[in-house]
Amino acid sequence: MPKAKFEGIYRSIKQKIEAQDYPYQSLLPSENTLIAEYGCSRNTVRRALAELSDEGYIQPIQGKGVRVIYQPVGKTTFIIGGIETFQETARRNHLHAVTKVTRFETVVADEKFARESGFAPGDELWAVERVRYLDGKALILDVNYFLKEFMPGLTPEIAARSIYEYIENELGMQIVTSKRKMTVERATIRDEQRLDLNGYDCVAVITNHTFNSDGLMFEYTRSRHQPDYFCFQDTATRKK
């Protein structure tokens, strides 16, 4: 059940677009029509539309209407967008997921690592290395660093299950913002040892800074992906 009104409207319209009830290239009902339909103010409708516009579902055209630009994606694509846990991603793609913890220890950030990661020198961190398997193939090598102070009770067993679930359900901490960088790097010896590289000499690397609901960075992660199952989606809008 959506808490906010605009969210319900957002979901309703989104669903109709995905069901192609509002088909690709068609114009949505006008804002005034939607106001009448949902019994709300103009601002509330516009808020829902803004969200859909951000996600690349629609594009408003001043004086004309709101065009649907959503097209259903091919079912084979493996999407790593938004902030999603490994488990969520696996489930959505109907794949069997296994996680193996290959390192679990405490480290202290030195000057150099602080600059790289964004932590402060002297911060005590959990260093966790995990290999992710999908359908028996080792595809992702994750190296996470967590501020120890925020999760003193972390264990290898939790790391093998889902750290995010632990953070959100056990600790009641909310993950809000995630800043990511995507690059391609040559595979290291360690990549070759840990991953099924399938002949590739490169990996896709996602570097991640995660902030909790207090605006504090508590996680720094580098994920190294075997290229076959890696896909990253994005929508950008150009500033006027």
Next chain:
Amino acid sequence: MPKAKFEGIYRSIKQKIEAQDYPYQSLLPSENTLIAEYGCSRNTVRRALAELSDEGYIQPIQGKGVRVIYQPVGKTTFIIGGIETFQETARRNHLHAVTKVTRFETVVADEKFARESGFAPGDELWAVERVRYLDGKALILDVNYFLKEFMPGLTPEIAARSIYEYIENELGMQIVTSKRKMTVERATIRDEQRLDLNGYDCVAVITNHTFNSDGLMFEYTRSRHQPDYFCFQDTATRKK
């Protein structure tokens, strides 16, 4: 000069954050303070803040304030984010850019290509292949398809300069939304012929669907990047 009021406020605050006038981890002045400072309504301030939040500059905390989570990026990073022309990217990174057109012809979308690209079967398209050089190294192989009907006057000379400039300045057409997919693919024979791969056997591939201000898809592009200078940035916020 910003047309809209909220945009001026957005830029002002953004600048202060980048100058670390509002430093990392600090709280912004409260909305009421900003209202007084900029002489505007609450909605207008909030609109500016929403934009900054989307871009990962700030994170609002209900009941507490708005935390700055922006940290200046290292100067070596080469960012290909937003919708930016090749020239804009080169200029921002102080690199000398050259473009060579290696293919320029008309094609008609068949059934298969229509499914891949999102064009309609039978659409007449410009097919343009270009190699991008930065500081003398061939780093990017672009293959663009444009709806011919929208740009009948396209020439190889324009393609060698800047097609986006032509579209926006000459044709007065506005580019609004761009949907992108990022993957990593094994380098092809053609990649090896055209690019300075520096020993890599992979390329980063960005697949792009571009919509104009009428919400019509008029461009489909696949850009193949040599890994060394490739970086893609993104900010995600988790839904409640």
Next chain:
DNA sequence: GCCGATTTGTCCGTATGTATC
């Protein structure tokens, strides 16, 4: 633990500007 002040989150109604047809 409670209360009140502060701060952000949501929603409403209205007015005016601008682009399209």
Next chain:
DNA sequence: CGATACATACGGACAAATCGG
């Protein structure tokens, strides 16, 4: 030119979260 549709802006109201006394 007028009607319609989206864009911007204002002001007000109440809810929800935080924090200090």
